[in-house]
Amino acid sequence: MIPEQLHYTETHEWVRLDQDVATVGVTDHAQNELSDVVFVGLPEVGRVVRSREAVAVLESVKAASDIYAPLSGEIIEVNSALTEHPELINQSPYEKGWIFKLRVESQDLNGLLDASGYSARINP
Amino acid sequence: MPASSCHTILAPVHQSLGARMVEFGGWWMPVQYTSILEEHQAVREAMGLFDISHMGQITVRGEKAAAWLDQLLTNRASALAVGGGQYSLMLNEAGGVLDDLLVYRRADQEFFLVVNAARRDDDLQWMRSHLPETLSLFIHDDGAAMALQGPLAIPWLDEICHRTSLPSRNQIRSMKILDLPCWVARTGYTGEDGVEIFCDPSHAPALFQEVLRLGHDRGLKPCGLGARDILRLEACLPLYGQDLSPDITPLEAGLHRFIAWDKPTSFIGQNALLALREKGVPRGSMALMMLERTAPPRPHYPVWMDGEVIGEVTSGGYSPTFGQGIGMALLRHPLPPPGSTVFIEIRGTKFPARLHPKPLYKRT
Numbered sequence: 307m308i309p310e311q312l313h314y315t316e317t318h319e320w321v322r323l324d325q326d327v328a329t330v331g332v333t334d335h336a337q338n339e340l341s342d343v344v345f346v347g348l349p350e351v352g353r354v355v356r357s358r359e360a361v362a363v364l365e366s367v368k369a370a371s372d373i374y375a376p377l378s379g380e381i382i383e384v385n386s387a388l389t390e391h392p393e394l395i396n397q398s399p400y401e402k403g404w405i406f407k408l409r410v411e412s413q414d415l416n417g418l419l420d421a422s423g424y425s426a427r428i429n430p
Numbered sequence: 431m432p433a434s435s436c437h438t439i440l441a442p443v444h445q446s447l448g449a450r451m452v453e454f455g456g457w458w459m460p461v462q463y464t465s466i467l468e469e470h471q472a473v474r475e476a477m478g479l480f481d482i483s484h485m486g487q488i489t490v491r492g493e494k495a496a497a498w499l500d501q502l503l504t505n506r507a508s509a510l511a512v513g514g515g516q517y518s519l520m521l522n523e524a525g526g527v528l529d530d531l532l533v534y535r536r537a538d539q540e541f542f543l544v545v546n547a548a549r550r551d552d553d554l555q556w557m558r559s560h561l562p563e564t565l566s567l568f569i570h571d572d573g574a575a576m577a578l579q580g581p582l583a584i585p586w587l588d589e590i591c592h593r594t595s596l597p598s599r600n601q602i603r604s605m606k607i608l609d610l611p612c613w614v615a616r617t618g619y620t621g622e623d624g625v626e627i628f629c630d631p632s633h634a635p636a637l638f639q640e641v642l643r644l645g646h647d648r649g650l651k652p653c654g655l656g657a658r659d660i661l662r663l664e665a666c667l668p669l670y671g672q673d674l675s676p677d678i679t680p681l682e683a684g685l686h687r688f689i690a691w692d693k694p695t696s697f698i699g700q701n702a703l704l705a706l707r708e709k710g711v712p713r714g715s716m717a718l719m720m721l722e723r724t725a726p727p728r729p730h731y732p733v734w735m736d737g738e739v740i741g742e743v744t745s746g747g748y749s750p751t752f753g754q755g756i757g758m759a760l761l762r763h764p765l766p767p768p769g770s771t772v773f774i775e776i777r778g779t780k781f782p783a784r785l786h787p788k789p790l791y792k793r794t
Contacts, residue, residue, distance in 0.1 A: 341450075341656070342467045344753075346724045363777075365725045367656055367686045367748060370777075389723060396465075414737035 309400055313415050314424035320400060326413060328377055331404045335428050340366040343395045346388040349406055355383045357417065362393065362405055363368045375385060377386060379408035439484035439574050439631040442639055447652055455548030457484035460654035469657035470750050473620055476649030477580030479641055480627060480645045480658060486550030489542040489571035492565035495539050495547040499785040502560060503533065504680060504697050506690040515600045515615055519680050520553065521699030525706060528678035529553050530668060532617055534602040546670045574634035578641065579624030586648055587625065598723055610637050621665025623792050624723065640715065648707040664749050666717050666758055666788035671743045672729050673758055681706060684788065705717065713741065717790050719756050721782040726755035727774045733759050734780055735766060743774060751791055
């Protein structure tokens with residue numbers, strides 16, 4: 307089910323905002339579409355990104371998928387567990403499969419979808 | 431969803447099993463049922479069952495069938511005893527590959543050819559344009575076929591067939607499986623031992639499901655095209671459209687073993703291959719394995735060595751068996767020796783890989 311407390315992008319990223327730190331991953335819908343993730347290309351800590359910029363790459367068995375920054379800010383942490391265990395994204399997309407953390411420029415989430423908005427997006 | 435003529439007879443079974451379906455070579459096929467990695471593991475450790483009904487099935491009949499196939503294809507069909515089978519290639523006049531296929535001799539004057547799904551129509555056009563009047567082609571339009579592959583496949587099949595003797599490697603035999611008449615060939619595309627089973631389409635759904643049911647407790651899983659691609663890649667078996675094409679000759683693809691040079695009549699493309707051999711074959715195929723944990727190599731990624739591009743990846747992907755990206759590449763001659771380090775350019779960045787002779791995976 308789609309976690310209520312998170313926000314979402316059109317491109318299937320989820321965001322958990324805690325003050326000015328945003329944790330980002332991909333949704334259950336996304337990991338299901340991708341199927342087995344075999345490699346995660348993590349961004350560099352310290353990189354400054356703009357909203358909607360391609361920030362990370364998920365390689366599944368069949369194809370590569372870009373992951374986009376949901377908000378503008380600076381990358382302050384990446385989930386290095388994904389290097390050895392990319393399957394965490396399939397197994398635990400909202401918890402253990404988080405991908406990176408951003409210190410956001412602005413805590414305004416208006417550009418993002420809420421749970422029901424995202425649900426409508428994937429179940430038209 | 432594509433028109434019904436693009437469904438194999440097993441499509442409803444795949445759907446009932448919850449398979450994710452995709453269009454492949456004009457056919458609606460299962461990519462995976464559960465997870466590609468799980469299905470791969472089943473075939474390497476136990477056994478997997480694949481729908482291969484999309485492959486083209488063609489029968490050639492007539493007194494001169496063997497001689498004609500000798501001329502049409504690179505290998506020596508006339509050397510097959512009844513019940514024998516061999517891998518072979520069909521070339522154009524320039525020596526480029528039109529298709530790779532299996533040829534089985536089901537009777538003295540009857541040969542059964544299994545060709546790639548995406549090439550079937552083109553193959554038929556080519557074959558018809560070279561067919562003498564005395565021979566006939568029969569196209570099994572709604573043919574059904576399935577592949578049972580894995581280390582447990584043969585021992586288990588032995589049991590359920592109550593010790594009816596199974597064909598030996600590359601052989602084909604008419605026999606019954608679960609009381610249903612089939613042609614069973616000891617061939618496959620996974621690098622494991624196993625069989626490919628050809629049966630009447632009306633029997634196929636029942637056979638597929640019953641085999642799955644009976645084999646479940648021994649670890650048998652239905653497997654889709656996703657797993658099939660990784661399995662064949664690990665075994666360095668070529669995929670037409672990537673490792674083979676009209677622009678690639680069997681000499682460049684390293685398929686010398688399947689070329690019979692001294693048949694009574696030359697095969698189509700033989701002169702071109704001879705000329706190439708004399709001039710010097712310009713390219714060769716080698717396997718490669720990434721040296722670091724990286725995104726996997728994929729078709730067309732450039733291969734670098736000593737600051738220049740020496741070729742490109744033809745097939746590539748992540749290998750669960752090796753825990754690394756692997757691939758096959760077409761490289762210019764002189765080929766670097768096995769063990770050489772090259773660099774694969776993956777989305778603008780170069781990552782090291784080691785070259786290996788084929789195959790990477792060989793079953794024990």
